Amino acid sequence: MPMEETISFRLASPTDLHKNVLWRLWLADAKKMHSRTPCGNKNAIPYIGSFSFYGSGSFIGCSETKPNWLNGFFRVKRSFFYADDSTTITLTHGVFTGSMDHNNVLELVFSDAAHQHYAQPEVVLGYYRP
Numbered sequence: 001m002p003m004e005e006t007i008s009f010r011l012a013s014p015t016d017l018h019k020n021v022l023w024r025l026w027l028a029d030a031k032k033m034h035s036r037t038p039c040g041n042k043n044a045i046p047y048i049g050s051f052s053f054y055g056s057g058s059f060i061g062c063s064e065t066k067p068n069w070l071n072g073f074f075r076v077k078r079s080f081f082y083a084d085d086s087t088t089i090t091l092t093h094g095v096f097t098g099s100m101d102h103n104n105v106l107e108l109v110f111s112d113a114a115h116q117h118y119a120q121p122e123v124v125l126g127y128y129r130p
Contacts (some may be wrong), residue, residue: 007106009049009061014039017046022060025093026073033115038073041065047072053122054080054091054110061098070098074110082119089117 017023017039026038039046039062047070050058054076061072075093082089094111108122 005053007051009047012046012048014046017060020060022073068100072096089119
């Protein structure tokens with residue numbers, strides 16, 4: 001990803017998460033795909049954020065039972081067509097996963113709305129600001 005691309009997110013309260021328009025979309029997606037309830041693990045920490053890649057967008061997410069794992073739901077401002085040697089995908093909205101090691105590198109994988117195709121992992125180098 002070019003160096004000028006960014007992602008930012010902040011801790012959110014469960015109330016703020018549930019007020020977010022993406023929350024209803026995520027719940028509907030989980031029901032449609034027969035997935036577990038978003039943020040259903042007992043130690044889930046909610047986040048709200050935005051990103052500049054894929055033409056920019058916003059997301060909500062929660063930590064998984066392993067605190068260095070994250071899952072969430074995103075929406076881009078406009079449809080984004082992505083193609084490389086192994087994937088052809090049009091991103092509009094959908095689920096994503098993230099994982100971070102102790103080196104402050106966050107690896108994100110975004111799905112299309114139908115959960116049939118996944119973009120190649122996006123790798124973001126960052127640091128935590130309390």
